Amino acid sequence: MLTGSTLARRALGRELRRLREAAGMNQSVAGRVIGVSPQTIGRMEDGLPTKVSDLYINALCDAYAAVTTERTMLLTLAYEVRATRKAGGGWWRAYADAMQVGFDHYMSLEESAQRLGIWKTAVIPGLLQTAEYRRSIEWTQHPEMPPEQVEKRIEIALRRQQRLGEADFTIDAILWEAVLRDQIGGSRVMADQMQRLLEVSQSPNVSLRVVPFDCRGHLGSCVGSFVILEFSNLAATGLTTPPVVYVEEYAGDLYLERESEVSRYRNAFTEISRAALDEDTSRQLILSIAKEHSQ
Structure with missing residues (x-):
């Protein structure tokens, strides 16, 4: 699996920021070194798509008094970014016209992730949805959307699910019972969706648990849905890639990367895990709800 350029860009940005701050420079001064705006330096350091040539890297390394190992690492990361971009990026680029604005960033993170920790208070996670369930959501959210675009979005959802067959990719999903009892698409769609969850x-790489209605006082009641994405080290440099917390909102999504923010969500996920049923009991509850949907 290609990790894509997103992780390399993020790692490159973190190292550039670290070296700049160690050199006591602000972004305006760094920008003048290579003839770009401070905003462009900010985009580089935030890991956002922007031109990062070897000429820029070497000039910044000179200005920051980087040692040889630091310069080599930055040049390696920049090469990885360019090589992946030249190869065309991730498979989802072909569906760019059908995706919601900004979701390609999440896709690049999900495709690179080694582990997902998911807490859902509404809607089955996309990686576990059936086509009919996904279709029902799209028609509810976007009743004016052309049918061909809806079908493209369903193709994206099903293509994402291919990662479930990768042994080195794991999911730890915890669902609020309300997610299972909602009537998205009607009883038949929900009954089929429950069967999909059971399957x-x-x-072996998917853990699925449920927090039932009769669980009292759990933190999940106060925390909205979120995903913790964790990554393996970058192959080219061995650099550790910090986790990202993804919070999906109706009016816009959040990507949290600060250690303090990630720690809060990690602790929340741990507390919610303690409230969740074990996997076997969760399957029994899902089977029971599936039967109710089938009646």
Whole structure:
């Protein structure tokens, strides 16, 4: 699996910021070194798509008094970014016209992630949805959307699910019971969706648990849905890639990367895990709800 350029860009940005701050320079001064605006330096350091040539890297390394190992690492990361971009990026680029604005960034992170920790208070996670369930959501959210675009979005959802077959990719998903009892698409769609959850829960790399209605005072009642994405080290440099917390909102999404923010969500996920049923009991509850949807 290609990690894509997103992780390399993020790592490159973190190292550039670290070296600049160690050199006591602000972004305006750094920008003058290579003839760009401070905003462009900010985009580089934030890991956003922007031109990062070897000429820029070497000039900044000179200005920051970087040692040889630091310069080599930065040049390696910059090469990885360019090589991946030249190869065309991730498979989802072909569906750019059908995706919601900004979701390609999440896709690049998900495709690179080694582990997902998911807490859902509404809607089945996309990686576990059936086509009919996904279709029902799209028609509810976007009743004016052309049918061909809806079908493209369903293709994206199903293509994402291919990662479930990768042994080195794991999911720890915890669902609020309300997610299972909602009537998205009607009883037949929900009954089929429950069967899908039962099937995927048998996979060795998928843990699926439920927080039931009768669980009192759990933190999940106060915390909205979120995903913690964790990554392996970058192959080219061995650099550790910090986790990202993704919070999906109706009016816009959040990507949290500060250690303090990630720690809060990690602690929340731990507390919610303690409230969740074990996997076997969760499957029994899902089976029971599936039967109710089938009646």
